[in-house]
Every structure is written in structure tokens, then in C-alpha cells.
Amino acid sequence: MNYEKMTETELRHELELLSAQFEQYRSQNLKLNMARGVPCPEQLDLSMGITHSVETREDCFTENGTDCRTYAANLFAGVPELRRLFAEVFDVPEDYIIIGGNSSLNMIYDTVARMMLFGLPGGDGPWFGKHIKFLCPAPGYDRHFKILDTFGIELVTVEMTPDGPDMDAVEELVKDPDVRGLICVPKFSNPTGVVFSSEVVHRLAKMETAAPDFRIIWDNAYAIHYVYEDVPLDDIFAVCREYGHEDRVLYFSSTSKVTFPGAGVAFMAMDPLNRDWMMPALQTQTIGPDKMNQLRHVRFFKTPDAMREHMSRHAAIMRARFDAVKETFQTGLAPYGIGDWGDPKGGYFFSLNLPDGCAQKTYELCRELGVNLTPSGATYPHGNDPRDRNLRIAPTFPAVEELKAAMEVLCICARLVYVKKLLSE
Ligand SMILES: Cc1ncc(COP(=O)(O)O)c(C=O)c1O
Numbered sequence: 001m002n003y004e005k006m007t008e009t010e011l012r013h014e015l016e017l018l019s020a021q022f023e024q025y026r027s028q029n030l031k032l033n034m035a036r037g038v039p040c041p042e043q044l045d046l047s048m049g050i051t052h053s054v055e056t057r058e059d060c061f062t063e064n065g066t067d068c069r070t071y072a073a074n075l076f077a078g079v080p081e082l083r084r085l086f087a088e089v090f091d092v093p094e095d096y097i098i099i100g101g102n103s104s105l106n107m108i109y110d111t112v113a114r115m116m117l118f119g120l121p122g123g124d125g126p127w128f129g130k131h132i133k134f135l136c137p138a139p140g141y142d143r144h145f146k147i148l149d150t151f152g153i154e155l156v157t158v159e160m161t162p163d164g165p166d167m168d169a170v171e172e173l174v175k176d177p178d179v180r181g182l183i184c185v186p187k188f189s190n191p192t193g194v195v196f197s198s199e200v201v202h203r204l205a206k207m208e209t210a211a212p213d214f215r216i217i218w219d220n221a222y223a224i225h226y227v228y229e230d231v232p233l234d235d236i237f238a239v240c241r242e243y244g245h246e247d248r249v250l251y252f253s254s255t256s257k258v259t260f261p262g263a264g265v266a267f268m269a270m271d272p273l274n275r276d277w278m279m280p281a282l283q284t285q286t287i288g289p290d291k292m293n294q295l296r297h298v299r300f301f302k303t304p305d306a307m308r309e310h311m312s313r314h315a316a317i318m319r320a321r322f323d324a325v326k327e328t329f330q331t332g333l334a335p336y337g338i339g340d341w342g343d344p345k346g347g348y349f350f351s352l353n354l355p356d357g358c359a360q361k362t363y364e365l366c367r368e369l370g371v372n373l374t375p376s377g378a379t380y381p382h383g384n385d386p387r388d389r390n391l392r393i394a395p396t397f398p399a400v401e402e403l404k405a406a407m408e409v410l411c412i413c414a415r416l417v418y419v420k421k422l423l424s425e
Helices: 008-027 041-045 048-052 080-090 104-118 142-150 167-173 199-206 238-241 273-287 292-300 305-330 361-370 402-422
Strands: 033-034 097-099 134-137 152-161 180-184 217-218 247-252 264-270 349-352 370-374 390-393
Touching: 008 142, 008 402, 033 048, 033 402, 041 305, 048 292, 080 264, 080 292, 080 305, 104 142, 104 217, 104 247, 104 264, 104 273, 134 142, 142 152, 167 199, 199 238, 238 247, 238 361, 292 305, 305 349, 305 402, 361 370, 361 390, 361 402, 370 390, 370 402, 390 402
Parallel strands: 033 370, 134 152, 134 180, 180 217, 217 247
Antiparallel strands: 097 264, 247 264, 349 390
């Protein structure tokens, strides 16, 4: 059945069968949107308690007696009990945490903007007007690439391996003083699901960089989002501290995919040097974040264990969808020698590698059949996947039956494109 082993006659026969199946799907007028990784309604329902977790006047006060209904300079970095909860659940030092508004991506954007405008401690002033490069492990998150690109930062692609970024390449590239940083999703990465190995974390922490103001944007968006089993990630601050590089890390995360995307709570974490750099700009930008939403979150979760329990309920819902993707690929792609989709244990995505030159055409054929995927190329800087092979699969939103249908369509389209490629048509 492996297409590479088929004769031309066999391939032509296969092409006929697949074309007929393609037309059958066309007649079904499907309309399935799988472009972005968002929770399904069942997952959102898990957090409904948040809408009435702060009801009375008394509920509006923090444990240190501060009224969250008004500005409070002493809570600029966040409601203390929520900082403590995040510190425990995300395993970061409590005093490193600065809680913000609803969006970690917004915090990343603002942080990069500050680097451009003001520069960083130990650096040579504002980055604006200089040739700045950032390392971008890919397949990666398109919105990260877009932020950096918006500020005129050159995106340098580094291949993602099953253990994290290709560290031989990273260690070589950071010898260039124009390389000022690396942006990554270290756990259940978007889209590969990769968790950086201990060796990768140590090498990132240890490496000497030519740029004295080199920073890692450590977007731990999926820190607690296991689907099958948790996979430990080394404590980046602790490891960096071992090598005297703790100021290298700017950590970000949020509850967007814990409670409500767009109405969660985001935070960043950093060592005192970076905090002293960040605070004046932050305090100029805002009188303070939305503390009422912080209170709603901490009153809803109450304890670290309850928050973990909440994530296990998410995992149970996600598992059926992840299983459906794996099963469909296993029967719809694997026997034909097509595709590699890794083995994500958590996160929100699958990263599907098709044979070279097949991703864009597969994406387009899926669209023709009403299945809307994340555009091909999106997982690479500038939307340019050099081998045109990667597709991001976002299985969380559709109902399981719809998801199966969409994945079957994808398998038919990928096979059709590959058979045509082998026949050079
Ligand atoms: C890696 C990563 N970071 C950040 C975000 C956005 O998070 P937020 O809603 O906190 O801005 C997403 C959302 O998909 C994501 O996948």
C-alpha cells in the first residue's frame, strides 16, 4: 500500500479512486473550521463558576485587606493570593510574577516594544534602528513570528527537534552579536507538542551569547495543559541561575486556555534585574490591571490542587479529540507511507509533516471541500515553510464526529496530492 513502492499503473488506479472520493466529499458541502486552537464549548462550561465567584462586597477584598474595586498601588503586580497560586501551579518564584490583563501575547508584544524603544540592561541602548535577529524554532507559533516581524526583527529559523530547538544550530547562531533573543513555547509546544528536554534547557541556560542583552521569551502557554500525561519541564529560572544567566529569561503564561480565552488572566515572571527594567514602563502605561478578574480566578480555583483537578477535566475532554486525530491518521495516512505527526502528550495541536511539497496543495484541497485548516506555511517565519510539508492541526474545537470527518478529508486530500506528486502531474 506504500505509495512509494507502487507501480505507475497502481498509482493511476489509486488516483482514480481518490478523485472519486474527493468528489463524494464535495457533494457533502462540509463546513468545518479548524484554523485556530480554541477550547470547545464543553471546556468553556468547566469554568462557568467563575462568573459568580465574586458576588458580595466582602468577596472584593484581598487577604491583605485591599479593596479590589478600585485602584490599588500595592497590588500593581497582582492580587497576592493569585500570585501565590500561580507560583505553585506554574512552579515560578512568587516574587518574580507580575500579573497583567487578559493576554500574554499582549504582554509579549509590549515587552518586545520596550526592547525596541528603551533597550535592555547590559545592552547598547534601544534596539530600534539596529539590525536585530531573533531565533525562531519552527514549526512554531505564527503570532510570535508576526510580533517580531512587525518590529523589523529578522526571524532566523531553527529546526525544532523532538527534544526542543536544534541546540547545535542555536549555539552556533548566538555567536552572532545581532542575535538578541529566542522565542519559544517550551512545553507542549505550539504546534509540535514537544517538551524541551532537560539537556536542551541546560544548554539554553548555559550557552554564552555574543549579545550581552540576549533574552529568551519563554512562552509557557501550555504549562499545565497535559492531555495524556504530564511531562516535566526543567525549572528555567533555577537552571539559568546555576549558570549565572537568570536575567536571560522572560517568562509568560495565562489562563486563556484554562478558563476563558480573552477573559482569563495573563502573567509574566522575571528576575529582579528584568523586573526593575520593566516596572517603570509598565507603571507609566497603566495604573494597574483588572484585579476583579484576578479575584474571580483565585476564588474560583481556591487551591493549587483544585486548579490541577480543573486541568484534568480539560484533559478528559481533549483526549477524545486527540485520540480521533491519531486513529484517523493511523488508518488514513500511515499505511500509505505518508505523514509524521509526532506523539504529543499535551497542548492544543498536532504538527503534521507530509511529504515535501505537499502541504500547500493539501491545505487548498481541504478548503475546496469546506475544511478550513491553519494556512500552510503559518508555522514558519514569514509563512515560508522551506519544504512545504507542515500543517498545524487544531483538534480542540470541533465535536468529535466533525473532527473525524475533517481528518478523513485531510487524509484523502494529502493522499491525492502525494499520488499526483509521484506521478509528476
Ligand atoms: C503559544 C501561545 N502563546 C500565547 C497564546 C495567546 O495567549 P493569550 O490569550 O494569553 O494572549 C497562544 C494562543 O493560542 C499560544 O498558543
